[in-house]
Amino acid sequence: MENTKENSALSDTRPLKIMLVAGEASGDQLGGRLMAAIKRQYDDVSFIGVGGPRMIGEGMQSLFSMNEMSVMGLAEVIPHIPRLLRRIRETAELAIAERPDIVVTIDAPDFSFRVGKKLVHSGIPLVHYVAPSVWAWRPGRARKIAKFLDHLLALLPFEPSYFEREGLPTTFIGHSAVEERHGGDAVRFRNQHGLRDQTRVIAVLPGSRHSEVGRLLPVFRDVVVRLAQDDPEFCFVIPTVSKVEDIVRQTVAEWPVKTIVVATDQERRDAFSCAHVALAASGTVSLELGIVGVPHVIGYRVSATSAWLARKLLKIDTVTIINLVLGRKLIPEYLQEECTAEGLYAAMKRLVEPGEARDAQLAGFDEATTLLGFGQTPPSDKAADVVLRLALKGK
Numbered sequence: 001m002e003n004t005k006e007n008s009a010l011s012d013t014r015p016l017k018i019m020l021v022a023g024e025a026s027g028d029q030l031g032g033r034l035m036a037a038i039k040r041q042y043d044d045v046s047f048i049g050v051g052g053p054r055m056i057g058e059g060m061q062s063l064f065s066m067n068e069m070s071v072m073g074l075a076e077v078i079p080h081i082p083r084l085l086r087r088i089r090e091t092a093e094l095a096i097a098e099r100p101d102i103v104v105t106i107d108a109p110d111f112s113f114r115v116g117k118k119l120v121h122s123g124i125p126l127v128h129y130v131a132p133s134v135w136a137w138r139p140g141r142a143r144k145i146a147k148f149l150d151h152l153l154a155l156l157p158f159e160p161s162y163f164e165r166e167g168l169p170t171t172f173i174g175h176s177a178v179e180e181r182h183g184g185d186a187v188r189f190r191n192q193h194g195l196r197d198q199t200r201v202i203a204v205l206p207g208s209r210h211s212e213v214g215r216l217l218p219v220f221r222d223v224v225v226r227l228a229q230d231d232p233e234f235c236f237v238i239p240t241v242s243k244v245e246d247i248v249r250q251t252v253a254e255w256p257v258k259t260i261v262v263a264t265d266q267e268r269r270d271a272f273s274c275a276h277v278a279l280a281a282s283g284t285v286s287l288e289l290g291i292v293g294v295p296h297v298i299g300y301r302v303s304a305t306s307a308w309l310a311r312k313l314l315k316i317d318t319v320t321i322i323n324l325v326l327g328r329k330l331i332p333e334y335l336q337e338e339c340t341a342e343g344l345y346a347a348m349k350r351l352v353e354p355g356e357a358r359d360a361q362l363a364g365f366d367e368a369t370t371l372l373g374f375g376q377t378p379p380s381d382k383a384a385d386v387v388l389r390l391a392l393k394g395k
Contacts, residue, residue, distance in 0.1 A: 015044040016391055019100035020051060021091055021115060022066055023108025025208040025241045026284045028052030030129060030380075031106050033176050035059065037384035048098055050091060053242060054265070063094055067243050084111065092118035102391035104129055113145060120148040125390045129153045129383060131170065134162050142166045151390060153383050156325060157371055173382035174373020175321070177287045183266075184273025184292065192270075193235070193260055200276040200352070201235045202227065203294065204259070206248070207281035208241045215301040216281055217251050222341035223279055227348060228257040235260070237275070239268035277351045279344060286331060287321045291369050295361040297347040298333045322368045330364040 018038065022031040032054030038045055039058070051060040052067070068087060092115050095103050103119060105112030107130040116126050131154040134142045139162070145152070146168035153173050154160050160170040190197065204224060206216040224236050237260040240248045245263045252259045262271055272278075278289050278296035289296045298320055318324060320331045332347045334340070350357040373379055 013044060014392075015046070016042060016102075016388075017046050017048065017098065017100045018387065018391060019095055019098065019103045020047060020049040020055065020060065020106060021103070021108075021112060022049075022051050022055060022106040023111050024066070025052060025243065027106040027108055027130075028054045028066060030176055031055040031060075031104075032058050033179060033380040034104070034106075034129065034383050034387070037378070037380040038388060041381070041384050042388055048094065048100060049103075063091060087111075088114045088118070091115050095119055095124060096122055100124060102127060102387060104387055106130060109141075113148075116145075116148050125150045125393075127151045127153065127387060127390060130155055131159045131163065135159070142168070151386060153386060155372075155379070156321070171382065171386050173386075174376060174379035175287060176379045176383075177284060177291055178369055178372055178374040179378045179380060184269035184271070186270065186274030189267070189270035189274050193237075195235055195274075199233060199235050200231070201237055201271070201274050202348075202352075203271055203275040203278035203280070203289075203296075204236055204238045205278060205280040205285050206238070206240075207283065208244060210244055210247065211302075212281050212300075213244050213247060213251075216299060216339075217248070219299060219301075219339060219341055219344065220279055221251075221255055223344045223348060224255065224257050224259065226341065226345045227352070230349075237262065237271045239263075239271045277348060279348060282319050282333070282335070284321070287368075287372070290322050290331075290361075290365040291374070293362060293365055295351040295358050296331065297344055297351065298331055298335075299339045299344050300333070300335050301339050302336070321372075322364065325368050325371050326364060330361060330368075 020031050022028050028051055031051050035047055035055060035058035047060045049060060050064060050066055051062050056062055064087060068083065088111060102125045104127045105115060109132045112128060119126055126149055128149050131152055132141050142163050143166045146163065146166040149168055152163050152168055152170040154170050155175045157172055160172050163170040204220050206213045206220055227234055236257060238248060238252060239262050242263055249261050252261055262268060272292045272294060275294045278294050280286060280289060280296050280298055282298050282300040286296065286298060318329055318333060320333055322331055323329050334343045
């Protein structure tokens with residue numbers, strides 16, 4: 001049943017103050033959708049915390065720029081440790097000073113959990129949105145976070161059991177990316193960029209962090225050049241985010257192949273809606289592509305130090321959400337030293353034309369999105385219901 005103010009049993013009219021903390025672009029998307037869902041279910045609510053453009057657009061008063069927390073990998077994080085520790089302290093101090101009815105941290109576990117630990121004796125209900133991947137590495141985290149979290153919101157159907165066995169209430173809400181399934185307009189995108197109906201669009205997605213873009217764009221460029229040599233009529237488009245938009249535009253301007261760069265949420269959805277295939281960094285974007293039915297290949301690189309550490313700790317043989325949910329490698333992955341122009345190009349060629357590889361992905365997408373909650377109550381509405389009930393319970 002769809003959640004509304006009338007049928008959600010949230011009839012309390014007291015004002016609520018909700019604190020949310022997001023640390024990167026994907027968390028900002030989750031936070032923005034959650035805030036919108038909360039406002040649909042409850043009238044008198046205000047928001048404080050840390051967020052990006054989408055959360056600010058929904059009414060967030062951000063303590064500092066979310067971009068300050070968006071670093072990844074051991075080698076990348078070390079130079080920023082003093083600033084990150086200061087921001088952790090400031091975020092916890094904001095919660096203690098403002099006494100919100102609930103604190104919701106969103107992904108970014110290295111930051112979020114340190115904030116949570118500082119609030120353990122504050123009496124403020126604490127919810128974390130996006131379960132840490134204990135099934136992939138560091139399984140002991142489930143027991144540790146159960147000591148300071150009041151509730152966990154899980155995106156994947158197999159996750160709750162890992163935390164509930166440690167006494168942490170966990171709700172599988174589904175992946176919020178399924179809410180974007182019909183959000184794009186292919187005709188609008190083609191008209192805006194003067195593309196013919198028969199022009200095949202190839203989306204290129206090098207990530208949302210500076211470190212990702214720096215490592216992947218040179219490799220992706222070589223793949224684009226080779227594909228353009230095969231068919232000069234291909235249209236290449238890079239949907240990016242504001243944080244890395246400048247460097248993406250500067251880099252792509254030097255490419256020998258004309259490439260469209262778009263940066264707004266709507267342009268991104270429109271580009272996805274008419275994409276024929278995609279080459280993407282590892283991350284949520286793979287699920288977003290699968291939801292709109294775009295066959296794709298994953299390429300990814302991290303620093304040598306981070307790669308060494310990952311090989312020591314990871315307990316899984318795939319990093320792609322769709323592969324994890326299906327229990328098989330539907331989406332080809334080219335990671336670290338295997339992330340080469342030659343390998344990526346060959347994999348993309350198998351998807352460009354009709355055939356077994358393309359058909360298998362298209363069929364698998366429907367299976368995966370159903371498992372992740374498509375066609376049910378939107379995940380953000382489920383998350384909002386949990387957050388509101390806990391916030392009101394604590395008043």
